[in-house]
Amino acid sequence: NLFESGALSRQGEAIWPRGNLTAVILGGGETDSRRLFPLTQYRTLPAIPFGGAYRIIDLLMSNLINSGVNKVHILTAYNSYSLNRHLQRTYDMSGGVPYGGDGYIEVVANSMSPDSQQWVTGTAGIVRHFMSYFDSNMKNRFIEDILILPGDHVYCTDLTPIIAYHHSTGADLTIVCRPVSGEQAKRLGVVKLDADNRIRTFKEKPNTDQLSELAMSDDEMRPFLTAATQRPNHPNHHNRIYRVNGVELGGHSAAESSISAAASSDDADELAAARALWAARGHARTDNGAGGRVVLDTMTSGDDVELSQRAPGYVGSTGIYIFRREVLSSALARYYKAQDFGRQIIPDLIREGVRVYAYRLSGYWADIGGSVGDFYEANMALLDNPPSVDFNRPLEAPLFKFPLTIPASQMQGVKMSRAMVSAGCIIKDAAIKNSIIGPRSIIAPGVTVTDSIIMGADHYEHEKPQQRPVSPAYPPIGIGPDSIIQRTIVDLNCRIGKNVKLINKEGVYESYDRAVQGMYVRDGVIVLSRDSVVPDGTVL
Ligand code: ADQ
Structure with a gap:
């Protein structure tokens, strides 16, 4: 029923007009798992819950589906069980008719083979591995373009104009870019453009010295800032x-x-x-x-x-690429040792004179794969008014998610401001401020939750046969009476007892070594890993 809206798009085009393009989502490697630990302890990054009811991957999948891209591969490498399960349960993986007859969603797991005896790493490494399988399959012979999307981004956009731009410039490679500040630029691939928005230089994560070479004056920046771009995906x-x-x-x-x-x-x-x-x-x-x-x-x-701040301007890559398929295959073969697009393949191609163009992405975009702090900030931005990502979207371009079959939340005497509360919660006489509350959250009287992300639970306490009786050392799932939770990410199924104070009272910035197992501080944010147990009276 994802496709009930019919076979025609708003513009009256066939809903799957991009049959000769395939999308490849980079489903998360080991390095970014380390950066987001412990949220990635049991899952890869795109499977992390986001905005209460969603997983990060849902935004990317929705962008693709709503843009008529009907062939999607998700390349998984690390800790991919939870992602696979979510994709299987949420999207129609059987392919065929709903995807225009020739479409599909496929999870491609990293693997070793007689030709590749080592675990593949890096963005180019994993795409090379995928392309060897892809190129050898006859059913893919009509594919002309490969759209590569990192799986750790938050944005909602119509991809159609990006694909159209790639075709209209005749580019071999289109890199989706944004104007960024110097501070942001150091964490990205940075490009320098000519007056036609063709990329003449690309430097991955430049240091301060290299940055000065990449700065663009207002005049140099103008063609990029004035280039036509996509509308935010809001038909209304x-x-x-x-x-x-x-x-x-x-x-x-x-x-x-x-x-x-x-x-x-x-x-x-x-x-x-x-x-x-x-x-x-x-x-x-x-x-x-x-x-x-x-x-x-x-x-x-x-x-x-x-609108831009008139500091020196830089143009940063989002890591979203559209490659002409033959250019990609040939580059991966020629630079067979290269493991990374940003550090190796892209600068090499530009040096060779390949036609690489920048497309300007407008609207909200955040890379949450850099740190727990980035993930936390992207969640908090959802509480802005209006929110960074508008979940309340029209039927013809919705955000898809797993259809949870739980009832509306029950709340009594709850004081709330700047909060998002998902379905299936039971909350009584609590105060919730500046926080996101996930499905099936149980919050007891007297609790204060501030600046926090409570991911909720994937089952209720009574649904599971009790392995261990509830006690002060093993409280029930949820947050117990009179507890105070501040600037904390509480992953799924955590048990927080009575009178617990998660307030980072010593102002710790980074800590892996707390008294209770499963509690960490990352970027000044307390993180409770999934299934953590926090006994009554604990203070952190
Ligand atoms: P980074 O984000 O630093 O820079 P990196 O973390 O290496 O790049 O990977 C990008 C994406 O690929 C992430 O989603 C990651 O999970 C995924 N990935 C990496 N290795 C993988 C593997 N072996 N298997 C599956 N997935 C894997 C990149 C670009 C920059 C650009 C920024 C924008 O290199 O040029 O500016 O993205 O965020």
């Missing part, structure tokens, strides 16, 4: 009414002129309003949240409004 976008501090700014075009007026103002409140509108337009919080004067840089018709 133009019907929205924008409000800032309770003041109605009218619909799309009225709001746009208000951004224009406010953005060039020196008044702090007006600037804040411009930022709020900027966020309302679906633009990244990271682009506008760092303070400093926001200037309306370019304004063209429709959706192409770009």
Whole structure:
């Protein structure tokens, strides 16, 4: 029933118009698992719960399905059980008719073979491994383009214009890019563009010295900032009414002129309003949240409004690539020792003179694979008003998720602000602020949850035969009476007792060594790994 909306898209095109393109999602390697430990202790990164009811992979899958990409491979390497299970239960993996007859969703597990006696690592390594299987399969002979997507990103977008741009430029490789600050640039692949948005230089994770070579002046940046880009995937976008501090700014075009007026103002409140509108337009919080004067840089018709901070400009790669299939196969064969696209293959191809173009991605985008802190911030951005990712989407471009069969949440006497609460929760006389509460969360009276992510549970206590009787040392699933949870990520099925205080009272930034097993501090955020048991009265 994912495809009930019919065989035609909004534009009246066939819903699977991109039959000669295949998508490859990088399902997570060992290195990023280490970066997000302990959330990745039992699962690979794209399987981590996000926004209460979703898993990270659901956003990527929804982008693909809603953009008419009907052939999807998910390359898994590390700890992939939970991801496989989620994909199997959520998406129709049988392929065939619902995907336009020739479509499919396939999980491709990393494996050793007589030709490859070692465990494959790195982005290029895993794609090479996949391509050897892909190229040898006759059914794939019509595929012309390979869309490669990292599995650790949060964004909602229509991919159709990116694919169209790749075709219109005749690019061998299109890299999806964004304007970024110097601080962000150091953590990304950074490109330098010519006036046609062709990439002339690519440097992976440049250091401060290398960064100066990659800075682009306002004039150099202009063609990139003014290039047509995709609309945020909101068909109802133009019907929205924008409000800032309770003041109605009218619909799309009225709001746009208000951004224009406010953005060039020196008044702090007006600037804040411009930022709020900027966020309302679906633009990244990271682009506008760092303070400093926001200037309306370019304004063209429709959706192409770009606000940027006039610090030195850089253009960063999102790690999303569309390769012409033969260019990819040939590069992987020629640079057969290369394990990474950013460090090796892409700079080599540019040096060779291959046609590599940058497409500008607008709207919210976050890479959550760098650290627990990145994951935490991307969750908190969901609580912004309007949220970074709008889960409330139209039927023709929905966000798909596992269809949980649990009832509405029961709440009594709960004080809540800036919170998202999923289905199946039982919450009484608690205070929840700035937090995301996942499915089947049980929160007892007197509890305070602040700045936290409670992922919930995949079963209720009574559903499982009791292996161990409940006691002060082994509390029931959920959060016990009078506990205080602050700036904490509580993974699934945790048991937190009475009068527990998870408040990071010593202000620890990083710790793997707490008294109770399963409790960690990463980037100043307390993380309880899945199934942790926190006895009554514990204070951290
Ligand atoms: P990084 O994010 O640092 O930079 P990396 O973590 O190596 O790149 O991997 C990118 C994606 O590939 C991640 O989703 C990761 O899980 C996945 N991956 C890596 N090895 C894998 C393997 N063996 N099997 C399955 N999946 C694997 C990259 C680019 C930069 C770009 C940033 C944007 O190299 O140029 O700027 O992404 O975030």
